[in-house]
Amino acid sequence: MLLTRDGIKDIDKWRHAGIKLPNYDVEKVAEKTKQNPTWLHFGAGNIFRGFIALLQQNLLDKGLSKTGIIAVESYDYEIIEKIYVPYDNLSLLVIMHADGTLEVEVIGSISDKILADPLREDWVKLKNIFANPSLQIVSFTITEKAYNLKDFSGEYIKEVKEDIENGPEKPHGLMAKIVSLIYTRYLKGQYPIALLSLDNFSGNGERLFSSIKTITEEWVKKGFIEGKFLDYLTNPAKVSFPLSMIDKIVPRPSEEIKKKLEDLGIEKMDIIKTGKNTIIAPFVNAEKIHYLVIEDKFPNGRPPLEEAGVIFTDKETVEKVERMKVTTCLNPLHTTLAIFGCLLNYNTIADEMRDPCLKKLVEKIGYEEGLPVVVHPGVLDPKEFLREVIEVRFPNPYMPDTPQRIATDTSQKMAIRFGETIKSYKQREDLNVTDLKYIPFVIAGWCRYLMGVDDEGKAMTLSPDPLLEDLKSHVSKIKLGDVDSIQDNLKPILSNEHIFGLNLYEVGLGEKIENYFKELIIGPGAVRRTLEKYLENVNIYRKNY
Numbered sequence: 387m388l389l390t391r392d393g394i395k396d397i398d399k400w401r402h403a404g405i406k407l408p409n410y411d412v413e414k415v416a417e418k419t420k421q422n423p424t425w426l427h428f429g430a431g432n433i434f435r436g437f438i439a440l441l442q443q444n445l446l447d448k449g450l451s452k453t454g455i456i457a458v459e460s461y462d463y464e465i466i467e468k469i470y471v472p473y474d475n476l477s478l479l480v481i482m483h484a485d486g487t488l489e490v491e492v493i494g495s496i497s498d499k500i501l502a503d504p505l506r507e508d509w510v511k512l513k514n515i516f517a518n519p520s521l522q523i524v525s526f527t528i529t530e531k532a533y534n535l536k537d538f539s540g541e542y543i544k545e546v547k548e549d550i551e552n553g554p555e556k557p558h559g560l561m562a563k564i565v566s567l568i569y570t571r572y573l574k575g576q577y578p579i580a581l582l583s584l585d586n587f588s589g590n591g592e593r594l595f596s597s598i599k600t601i602t603e604e605w606v607k608k609g610f611i612e613g614k615f616l617d618y619l620t621n622p623a624k625v626s627f628p629l630s631m632i633d634k635i636v637p638r639p640s641e642e643i644k645k646k647l648e649d650l651g652i653e654k655m656d657i658i659k660t661g662k663n664t665i666i667a668p669f670v671n672a673e674k675i676h677y678l679v680i681e682d683k684f685p686n687g688r689p690p691l692e693e694a695g696v697i698f699t700d701k702e703t704v705e706k707v708e709r710m711k712v713t714t715c716l717n718p719l720h721t722t723l724a725i726f727g728c729l730l731n732y733n734t735i736a737d738e739m740r741d742p743c744l745k746k747l748v749e750k751i752g753y754e755e756g757l758p759v760v761v762h763p764g765v766l767d768p769k770e771f772l773r774e775v776i777e778v779r780f781p782n783p784y785m786p787d788t789p790q791r792i793a794t795d796t797s798q799k800m801a802i803r804f805g806e807t808i809k810s811y812k813q814r815e816d817l818n819v820t821d822l823k824y825i826p827f828v829i830a831g832w833c834r835y836l837m838g839v840d841d842e843g844k845a846m847t848l849s850p851d852p853l854l855e856d857l858k859s860h861v862s863k864i865k866l867g868d869v870d871s872i873q874d875n876l877k878p879i880l881s882n883e884h885i886f887g888l889n890l891y892e893v894g895l896g897e898k899i900e901n902y903f904k905e906l907i908i909g910p911g912a913v914r915r916t917l918e919k920y921l922e923n924v925n926i927y928r929k930n931y
């Protein structure tokens with residue numbers, strides 16, 4: 387069986403293999419999408435194909451929408467060449483249940499693909515879509531770093547500097563490309579549009595707005611674009627930047643799942659790693675559980691995604707639910723497992739959850755240090771959400787999720803995942819920031835991880851991170867087994883407000899982290915011994931709401 391538009395016409399074969407097919411005519415939907423584009427999505431990677439495209443597929447299946455999504459890739463063109471083109475934009479979604487059963491579905495809701503490159507013909511096509519009044523949503527899953535305009539030291543990064551100098555004709559970075567494209571829409575008729583970040587960090591819509599506004603202001607200053615464009619961009623009745631909270635664990639494609647699909651008779655299921663490090667396949671493996679909460683601010687309308695389970699609500703509620711997930715009940719625990727999982731050579735997050743010390747560590751961080759500062763968002767219950775994460779989602783033995791994947795870009799995540807809780811402790815009169823024990827311990831663990839040596843003392847490969855070289859340059863002077871070599875080498879990291887959102891010494895945690903770190907570098911095996919020291923004989927207290 388071939389995963390192509392022709393291939394899926396052999397309906398009986400697919401059904402016989404137990405694979406669900408789209409309940410609509412994929413080609414007709416693609417044709418309608420061409421005439422009437424409503425939804426563009428930037429970032430054609432795994433979560434898009436495993437979650438966002440599934441939502442639209444649900445609507446198409448139920449006859450509640452007539453058009454698909456157009457995938458746009460602005461960064462890693464190999465994804466389109468190798469994973470979209472050969473499969474006619476179709477993908478296979480493989481849901482992995484905790485009992486080992488698989489649910490496989492062909493996703494046909496991605497109706498077209500475009501390379502957002504001003505040097506290619508596709509750029510004209512993209513501009514035309516942006517100029518089309520029918521366009522309602524431009525969404526993004528482009529990773530957190532793609533929104534950054536400035537580097538570590540607060541200076542514009544090189545590509546952004548060049549984009550600012552060169553103007554809207556041939557932008558390189560995605561933020562500049564978006565300004566250029568929205569400007570086209572403005573010139574064509576000032577049509578309304580929602581720019582929806584679905585990336586996994588606090589205030590995602592606001593950060594998107596801020597980056598786009600910054601580039602716009604620079605171009606207005608330089609006379610590349612007219613000042614009135616700023617009025618359009620900052621008018622929420624014209625251009626909106628809804629906040630969102632997105633939650634579905636979509637690990638990288640696994641060899642085991644590839645083999646299972648091949649055993650079902652599906653050909654060409656190879657997993658690739660692109661030159662830009664995207665690990666992607668014609669299939670996406672994911673968990674069944676997911677949550678998407680979006681601020682309901684769509685000036686040009688939107689598909690009825692509530693019928694596919696999306697919760698639409700007001701800004702304050704999204705903020706609360708997002709804080710609940712990203713700063714307390716899921717992502718800090720994930721990052722904790724990532725760091726210690728790499729150090730202790732675990733292959734999956736699920737395996738780590740069977741390690742009593744690691745399970746207690748995430749329980750301590752979630753129930754005891756995180757939950758007290760969570761404001762109940764109403765639409766989801768924090769304690770139940772946390773329970774589901776710890777008892778159901780992370781331990782799913784069939785989820786091939788690796789600590790190394792979650793450890794990617796940790797420097798970009800620290801401020802949100804741990805810094806926010808530290809800030810809350812600082813602000814709250816009834817809480818004392820220096821009472822925090824386990825969050826500082828994880829930060830020490832991250833510094834230990836950055837040494838690039840596992841707990842056995844063997845060299846380990848660190849996951850990609852935009853600050854890796856800088857961070858490594860500080861810890862490279864520290865030696866495993868030589869506690870005195872710490873000297874002042876952690877100071878530049880722990881005092882960096884860009885990384886943690888605050889200076890950890892100023893809040894009284896810097897020395898505590900250094901002390902934990904010293905314990906972690908005593909020698910090989912010290913990570914395990916320190917975990918046991920602080921977690922083996924402790925009880926967990928669960929706050930009641």
Ligand SMILES: NC(=O)C1=CN([C@@H]2O[C@H](COP(=O)(O)OP(=O)(O)OC[C@H]3O[C@@H](n4cnc5c(N)ncnc54)[C@H](O)[C@@H]3O)[C@@H](O)[C@H]2O)C=CC1
Nearest residue numbers: 429430431432433461462527528529532585586634635636
């Ligand atoms: N995988 C998951 O479980 C979930 C991911 N997300 C969000 O989606 C993001 C992407 O995740 P995946 O799709 O799984 O990763 P992926 O590695 O499969 O895809 C990443 C996508 O981002 C694009 N990208 C990376 N750097 C970029 C840059 N500088 N400029 C423009 N585009 C860039 C890539 O080209 C690719 O399309 C995550 O960082 C997270 O914020 C949200 C919820 C779940």
Ligand SMILES: O=P(O)(O)OC[C@H]1O[C@](O)(CO)[C@@H](O)[C@@H]1O
Nearest residue numbers: 586632633634635636717720792
């Ligand atoms: O640490 P990252 O790269 O944001 O990934 C975190 C993982 O957890 C999630 O937050 C689950 O929703 C997803 O974003 C992803 O599976």
